[in-house]
Every structure is written in C-alpha cells, then in structure tokens.
Amino acid sequence: MLKVGIIGVGTVGASVANILKDNKDIITARAGIEIEPVLGVVSNLNKKRDVSIKLTDDIDEVLNDESIDIVVELMGGVEKPYEIVKKALQKGKAVVTANKALLAYHRYELQEIAGDTAFEYEAAVAGGIPIINALRDGLTANHIESIRGIMNGTCNYMLTKMINEGVDYDTILQESQELGYAEADPTFDVGGFDAAHKLLILGSIAYDVDAKPEDILIEGIQNISPEDIDFANEFNYSIKLLTIAKKIGNQVELRVHPALIPNSEMIAKVDGVMNGVSVIGDKVGETMYYGPGAGGDATASAVIANIVDIARRGKGSPMLGFESDNTENLQLMPKDEIQTKYYIRLKVADKAGILAKIAKALGDKNISIEKMIQKPLNKDQAHLLLSTHTSLEKDIVEALDQIEQTGVVTCKPVMIRIED
Amino acid sequence: MLKVGIIGVGTVGASVANILKDNKDIITARAGIEIEPVLGVVSNLNKKRDVSIKLTDDIDEVLNDESIDIVVELMGGVEKPYEIVKKALQKGKAVVTANKALLAYHRYELQEIAGDTAFEYEAAVAGGIPIINALRDGLTANHIESIRGIMNGTCNYMLTKMINEGVDYDTILQESQELGYAEADPTFDVGGFDAAHKLLILGSIAYDVDAKPEDILIEGIQNISPEDIDFANEFNYSIKLLTIAKKIGNQVELRVHPALIPNSEMIAKVDGVMNGVSVIGDKVGETMYYGPGAGGDATASAVIANIVDIARRGKGSPMLGFESDNTENLQLMPKDEIQTKYYIRLKVADKAGILAKIAKALGDKNISIEKMIQKPLNKDQAHLLLSTHTSLEKDIVEALDQIEQTGVVTCKPVMIRIED
Numbered sequence: 001m002l003k004v005g006i007i008g009v010g011t012v013g014a015s016v017a018n019i020l021k022d023n024k025d026i027i028t029a030r031a032g033i034e035i036e037p038v039l040g041v042v043s044n045l046n047k048k049r050d051v052s053i054k055l056t057d058d059i060d061e062v063l064n065d066e067s068i069d070i071v072v073e074l075m076g077g078v079e080k081p082y083e084i085v086k087k088a089l090q091k092g093k094a095v096v097t098a099n100k101a102l103l104a105y106h107r108y109e110l111q112e113i114a115g116d117t118a119f120e121y122e123a124a125v126a127g128g129i130p131i132i133n134a135l136r137d138g139l140t141a142n143h144i145e146s147i148r149g150i151m152n153g154t155c156n157y158m159l160t161k162m163i164n165e166g167v168d169y170d171t172i173l174q175e176s177q178e179l180g181y182a183e184a185d186p187t188f189d190v191g192g193f194d195a196a197h198k199l200l201i202l203g204s205i206a207y208d209v210d211a212k213p214e215d216i217l218i219e220g221i222q223n224i225s226p227e228d229i230d231f232a233n234e235f236n237y238s239i240k241l242l243t244i245a246k247k248i249g250n251q252v253e254l255r256v257h258p259a260l261i262p263n264s265e266m267i268a269k270v271d272g273v274m275n276g277v278s279v280i281g282d283k284v285g286e287t288m289y290y291g292p293g294a295g296g297d298a299t300a301s302a303v304i305a306n307i308v309d310i311a312r313r314g315k316g317s318p319m320l321g322f323e324s325d326n327t328e329n330l331q332l333m334p335k336d337e338i339q340t341k342y343y344i345r346l347k348v349a350d351k352a353g354i355l356a357k358i359a360k361a362l363g364d365k366n367i368s369i370e371k372m373i374q375k376p377l378n379k380d381q382a383h384l385l386l387s388t389h390t391s392l393e394k395d396i397v398e399a400l401d402q403i404e405q406t407g408v409v410t411c412k413p414v415m416i417r418i419e420d
Numbered sequence: 421m422l423k424v425g426i427i428g429v430g431t432v433g434a435s436v437a438n439i440l441k442d443n444k445d446i447i448t449a450r451a452g453i454e455i456e457p458v459l460g461v462v463s464n465l466n467k468k469r470d471v472s473i474k475l476t477d478d479i480d481e482v483l484n485d486e487s488i489d490i491v492v493e494l495m496g497g498v499e500k501p502y503e504i505v506k507k508a509l510q511k512g513k514a515v516v517t518a519n520k521a522l523l524a525y526h527r528y529e530l531q532e533i534a535g536d537t538a539f540e541y542e543a544a545v546a547g548g549i550p551i552i553n554a555l556r557d558g559l560t561a562n563h564i565e566s567i568r569g570i571m572n573g574t575c576n577y578m579l580t581k582m583i584n585e586g587v588d589y590d591t592i593l594q595e596s597q598e599l600g601y602a603e604a605d606p607t608f609d610v611g612g613f614d615a616a617h618k619l620l621i622l623g624s625i626a627y628d629v630d631a632k633p634e635d636i637l638i639e640g641i642q643n644i645s646p647e648d649i650d651f652a653n654e655f656n657y658s659i660k661l662l663t664i665a666k667k668i669g670n671q672v673e674l675r676v677h678p679a680l681i682p683n684s685e686m687i688a689k690v691d692g693v694m695n696g697v698s699v700i701g702d703k704v705g706e707t708m709y710y711g712p713g714a715g716g717d718a719t720a721s722a723v724i725a726n727i728v729d730i731a732r733r734g735k736g737s738p739m740l741g742f743e744s745d746n747t748e749n750l751q752l753m754p755k756d757e758i759q760t761k762y763y764i765r766l767k768v769a770d771k772a773g774i775l776a777k778i779a780k781a782l783g784d785k786n787i788s789i790e791k792m793i794q795k796p797l798n799k800d801q802a803h804l805l806l807s808t809h810t811s812l813e814k815d816i817v818e819a820l821d822q823i824e825q826t827g828v829v830t831c832k833p834v835m836i837r838i839e840d
Contacts, residue, residue, distance in 0.1 A: 032738070032744055130554050134709075141443060284718045285548065290710070291707030301701060302561075305560050309737075312743065318450075
C-alpha cells in the first residue's frame with residue numbers, strides 16, 4: 001500500500017482524498033497497488049470539511065511520518081511550500097504539487113533537489129488537461145515551434161461573454177465574482193499572472209529556458225473595451241488571454257497578453273471557463289489539448305494521475321523534460337524585440353488633419369496599416385480602430401507614445417497583439 | 421547508445437529514421453542517451469528510398485542482431501507481424517509498433533508475451549496525437565464514461581467537404597483518391613474498419629474489455645447522401661464517422677458509425693483530415709485531444725515518443741493501462757441493445773396514407789418522432805427525413821424492416837445515429 005499525506009485540504013485537497021476513496025477500484029487496478037490518503041494538514045482544524053481523512057494542523061506530522069510515501073502539496077504560496085517540499089524530498093518522499101507559483105519561481109532548484117525522487121506537477125498547468133504529460137512525454141521527437149495556451153478560465157469566461165453577449169468588462173467581472181469564477185481581488189487572474197506562471201512551466205519543458213515571472217511580458221485583460229470586441233467581431237477574430245511560447249532562431253518568446261485570433265483556428269473555439277493549449281512541433285504539426293482548467297475534481301484528477309504514475313514506476317520522466325541540457329541553448333527574447341501584428345484603438349477628436357498626424361507617426365516607424373475602421377463616438381470624437389502588418393514591439397510602443405504626445409488623441413492609445 | 425531496427429521502411433519508417441537524425445540534438449537531450457537507427461528491413465532492396473540507414477530484406481538480421489535494443493514494427497498486416505513481434509519480445513527486445521490491426525486482434529496476447537519488456541504503440545491510434553499517453557497515464561483517476569473519436573482522416577476529409585461544399589459521396593471519393601487521401605480500394609477507411617481497430621485499443625485502456633473487430637458494430641460512410649447533409653445543416657448538426665466507447669452500467673458499448681453531432685460540441689469542430697478524441701471521465705469531465713491522424717512525420721513523432729520513453733525508463737506504464745484486472749468486470753454490450761437517437765431517411769411515394777403507415781410502424785415499436793422534414797423529390801416521390809427520441813437499436817431496425825415490407829418506401833430506408 002502506498003500512503004499519501006495531503007498538505008492543504010481545501011477544495012482540491014478534499015477532492016484528492018475523496019476521489020482516492022470513491023474510485024479506489026479503478027485506481028488500484030490501474031496502479032497495481034492500493035493508494036491510501038492517510039493524513040491531511042489544515043490550518044484550521046475547527047472548520048467543517050467534506051472529507052473523511054484524519055486531519056492535523058502540524059505539517060511535521062506528515063513530514064516526519066516515515067510510512068508516508070507521497071506528499072501532495074496544495075497549500076499555495078511560494079517560499080513556505082518551497083521549504084516544505086524541499087524537506088519532503090530530502091526525506092526521500094515523492095512530491096506531487098498543483099502549485100504553479102512555486103514552480104514559476106523554483107522549478108530548476110526543485111529539479112536539482114529532487115534528483116532521483118519523483119516530483120510531479122501535472123495539475124499546476126491547465127487543471128485536468130494532461131498537458132505536461134503530452135508535452136514532456138508525447139511530443140519528445142519534436143523541436144517545439146510554438147505553444148499557444150488559453151490557461152485562465154476566469155479570463156476566458158469573461159472574454160467569451162464580452163464577445164458573445166456584448167457585456168462590458170466591469171459588468172462581467174462583477175458577474176464572475178458573484179458566480180465564484182473570479183476572486184474578490186481578481187488581479188492574479190485578470191492581470192495575466194496566473195497564466196504567466198503556467199507558461200513559464202511549459203516554456204521550460206519545451207525549451208529548457210529558465211525565466212521568472214518578472215522577466216517576461218505580462219498584460220491582463222482589464223483594458224478590453226466594447227470597441228475592441230466590435231473590431232474583433234467585424235473581422236472574424238476572437239479575443240483570448242493567450243500565453244505564447246515561441247522559438248525564433250535561438251531565442252524564445254514568452255509572453256501573456258490578450259490577443260486577437262482568427263475564429264477559424266481551433267484554439268479560438270475554446271470558450272467559457274474551458275482551457276486549451278495548442279502546440280506546434282516541427283514534425284507532428286499542430287496538436288491541441290482541451291478541457292477544464294480548474295475545479296476541485298478536475299484538478300484532483302491530474303494530481304492523482306501523478307500519484308498513479310509514481311505508484312507504477314517511481315521516478316518517471318525527467319522533471320522538466322530534459323535528461324541533459326538542451327544543447328540548442330535558447331535565450332529569452334527581450335520584450336521589445338517581439339514582432340507581431342497589432343490592433344490599435346485610438347480615441348481622437350473628429351476633425352481634419354488628425355489622421356495625417358497618426359499616419360505619419362506610424363509611417364516614421366515603418367509601421368504599415370492593414371485594416372482600419374473609424375467609428376463616430378459623439379459629435380466631437382471618434383474611435384479609430386486599425387490593425388498593422390508585422391511590426392516590432394519597440395516601434396509600436398514608440399509610435400503610440402509619439403501619437404499621444406502630439407495631442408491628437410483624447411485617451412491613452414490601446415494596443416492588442418494579433419496572433420495569426 | 422540505444423540501437424533501433426525498423427521493420428518496414430515505407431513512409432512512416434523513413435520518417436522515423438530521418439527524424440532520429442534530423443532532431444538528434446533535442447531527442448538526445450530529452451532521452452539522456454543517443455538513439456541510433458541502425459538497420460531497416462524492406463521487401464524490395466532495389467526501390468529508391470529517401471532514407472540514409474543501412475537496409476536489408478532479411479528480418480532475421482534485425483531479430484538476431486544482439487546490439488539492437490528496440491524493434492520498430494511498421495510492416496502492416498496481422499499474423500506475420502504478430503510472429504515477428506513475438507520473436508523480438510522473446511529475445512528481450514523492446515517493441516514499438518504503429519500497427520493497429522495487429523493490436524485489434526492480438527493486444528492481450530502481446531501484453532502477456534511482453535511481460536516486463538516494453539511494448540508500445542502510441543502511433544497506432546490517432547497518429548501524432550498522444551492519446552494513448554493521455555488515456556493510459558493522464559486520466560487514471562477516472563472511471564471513463566465515454567470516448568468519442570474522429571479517428572479516420574479520410575472519412576473526416578470527405579464528410580467535411582460534403583457538409584461544407586455540398587459535394588456528393590462519389591465525387592469526393594474520387595477527389596480524395598486523386599489527392600492520395602483515399603486508397604484505390606477505400607473500403608478499409610470508408611467502411612469504418614480502420615477506425616474500429618483504433619477504437620478497440622482505446623476500449624481496452626478505458627475499460628479492459630477484450631473484443632475483436634467482428635464483435636462490434638461497424639458501419640461506414642458509404643450511404644451518406646446530400647439529403648442527410650441538408651438535414652444536418654438544417655438542424656445544426658455535423659456528420660462525422662464516430663468511434664464510440666461508452667459505459668452503461670456494467671456494459672460497454674463499442675461502435676463505429678457515421679453520427680450526427682451538434683455543431684456546438686468541440687468534437688464537431690474537428691474538420692478535414694484532422695483527428696480528435698473527446699474523453700469524458702467521471703471526475704475530470706470532458707477533455708479533448710486534436711491533431712493530425714496520419715502522415716509520415718506525424719506518425720513517426722508518436723513512434724519516437726515511445727522510443728524516448730523506453731530510453732528514459734525501460735518498461736513504463738502497463739501496456740493496456742491496467743496493472744491488474746479491472747474489477748468492474750465490464751462486458752461488451754450486444755449490438756441490438758444500444759440505445760440512442762436516430763435520424764431516418766425514407767424515400768416515399770408522394771400520396772395520401774403513406775405517413776400514417778410509417779407513423780404506425782414506428783409507434784408500434786414505441787419510437788417517438790422528434791423532428792421531421794418532408795422534401796419533394798420529383799412529381800411522384802418525396803424524401804421524409806425524421807429524427808427520433810432515444811430508442812432501442814433493435815426496435816429501430818425492426819421498425820425500418822416493417823416500413824420496407826409494407827411497400828411504402830421506394831428505396832431501402834437509411835438510418836444515422838444521433839449523438840448529443
């Protein structure tokens with residue numbers, strides 16, 4: 001029998017314990033051994049929980065129990081779980097975590113510390129979708145050309161509603177909070193940080209690139225307006241909070257931001273709270289993985305898959321997908337060297353000469369316009385919505401600064417990257 | 421260094437050898453060891469091939485070469501590769517195959533023979549999509565409720581063209597043959613047999629059910645007509661050749677047939693030559709896997725993923741996903757006990773009393789009609805297109821027989837199952 005201790009018995013932790021009991025028959029048949037959740041750690045023993053395992057508020061009870069083979073870390077945070085997981089690994093206990101923040105900051109140290117001990121984290125990226133499994137084990141023949149992910153269900157729910165129902169950002173945020181899809185402080189989700197943590201993990205498996213959240217471009221969905229939605233609908237785009245990992249020469253782009261994607265693409269069809277990850281390999285072409293990115297049972301499904309894997313074969317694949325260093329030796333691309341197409345929204349005074357100034361500012365930076373719509377806003381102002389051909393991020397940022405400085409716009413310009 | 425022998429150096433075999441060389445850098449970094457294709461077996465040594473490995477026409481050269489660690493079987497067929505693979509396993513060589521027919525007939529014997537030696541087959545189902553990996557390793561926490569797959573690119577290409585462009589079956593078949601998407605004798609694809617072989621493999625991993633192609637319901641797409649396409653378009657359905665594995669109580673349905681699926685479902689969006697597999701687990705909910713189901717490089721990507729897996733850890737997961745028997749002890753459901761909704765197309769004489777006879781035949785079997793369209797065909801005949809509520813397969817078959825016998829139809833009735 002394999003004994004499991006669970007540190008953090010909230011929604012996911014309770015699901016892990018309950019599924020190990022509910023589905024014991026099939027899990028035992030698949031693993032070849034009984035897997036028993038024996039002890040859970042909570043901070044408040046008095047809180048009522050819908051789970052039938054022994055509980056303690058002392059983490060050391062799990063760490064010091066020599067009969068516990070696998071520690072499941074579901075407490076959240078970064079430094080505290082790092083210390084705990086480290087101790088567990090040093091005691092030779094296998095570790096399974098769903099903690100993306102921990103991995104966003106400490107995955108390479110943890111790989112080092114784990115050594116031959118299993119350290120798994122399927123649930124940390126895209127919840128119930130076995131994407132770590134696919135990328136780390138299923139696509140090993142390929143140089144990965146790109147990964148595009150919709151990995152935050154809160155943002156995807158909000159953007160889907162905005163696109164399909166014309167609801168504005170503030171209204172849908174409030175509705176999402178009432179439904180429990182968004183937190184009281186929604187910044188971690190809507191600001192793109194949650195998705196960025198997941199992206200960094202996938203970026204390591206695909207490219208062996210060590211980066212931290214502060215190294216990469218992260219933008220949230222807070223500035224998406226009904227005009228942007230109109231533009232998207234007009235030109236058959238969806239707007240998604242996209243995580244992008246892409247190899248260009250010997251550099252890797254890692255970025256998180258809202259993006260316009262053609263509706264014809266499979267990933268554009270991932271709606272509502274669902275997650276989707278599209279991976280392009282140089283040999284296999286595009287494969288896509290779709291499913292629930294959150295929820296107690298879906299996340300627990302991924303945690304238990306890791307436990308079964310450990311039960312079957314102990315340490316499995318190399319933690320971050322590489323048995324030895326990636327000799328391609330890829331470097332993170334600086335943010336302002338990114339090249340893509342851009343959509344730009346400008347609020348302008350509705351009078352002669354304005355467009356000429358804007359066109360000049362763009363032209364001076366060699367930015368050429370692909371599509372443009374002007375929409376009257378009121379008797380004095382109009383919205384100018386335009387998209388560009390492929391341009392350099394640095395040039396776009398400078399051109400928009402220039403446009404702002406010339407005083408032709410009445411609001412700060414908004415830019416959304418286009419991925420097609 | 422790990423040495424690989426390839427039996428069958430056609431399109432896929434050549435891709436395996438070439439990718440192992442082209443992508444040697446990343447594959448070595450991921451596997452932790454060099455993987456070298458050392459010998460390929462072909463039946464005709466004189467044929468020119470775009471591959472740079474040593475070739476032989478003697479299979480025993482691979483089997484008897486003690487330095488070869490892994491045998492890749494890509495020769496096709498059933499009994500001959502079975503004997504060869506058996507010999508390779510008995511000599512302690514790991515085996516990787518893309519041969520779905522071999523597995524459709526001999527997977528349980530091969531599991532027995534392999535024992536602790538690795539026997540892998542990711543490429544046998546849905547080409548480049550790592551679906552074996554997902555189902556066998558990624559979803560182990562779940563009782564699988566259903567699997568619905570689009571796993572034959574030829575059929576999906578043809579049906580997509582029929583739906584989107586109104587092309588008829590014979591025209592699109594000829595076009596597919598000219599494009600190389602369909603064989604000169606297309607029966608294996610359009611008749612559903614190829615998809616059935618893949619379904620049987622997934623059925624074993626999900627349910628531990630041992631069945632052979634002749635045990636299950638297999639229908640092809642040959643009878644799909646423009647009227648069916650019209651009905652589908654009218655009611656917002658797609659028509660797909662669907663492989664279905666579904667648990668109902670302690671029985672398992674395994675069936676392959678064209679099906680009407682609501683366009684809103686993610687799997688209905690899998691178009692053209694692409695494959696998609698939707699899996700519903702009792703805990704994770706729906707996950708879907710999408711990608712290329714055929715092609716030399718895509719299939720080779722899956723073969724090499726297995727080779728890397730073997731390089732990393734020898735024998736990995738249990739071959740068919742169960743370390744011990746599934747104690748649920750599920751049985752294959754007899755074909756005529758299947759229950760679903762049905763679409764029925766009848767060509768009838770356009771005169772009074774006909775509909776009453778048809779309604780009676782259906783009513784006598786307790787089949788109730790959900791939707792109906794009558795379309796004039798010429799001055800004497802009309803098409804009656806209708807869908808039913810959930811009914812028993814046996815009742816539908818008998819009702820259609822009854823309708824045919826009463827002489828109210830001028831052609832054999834056509835029935836397509838509806839999956840929603």
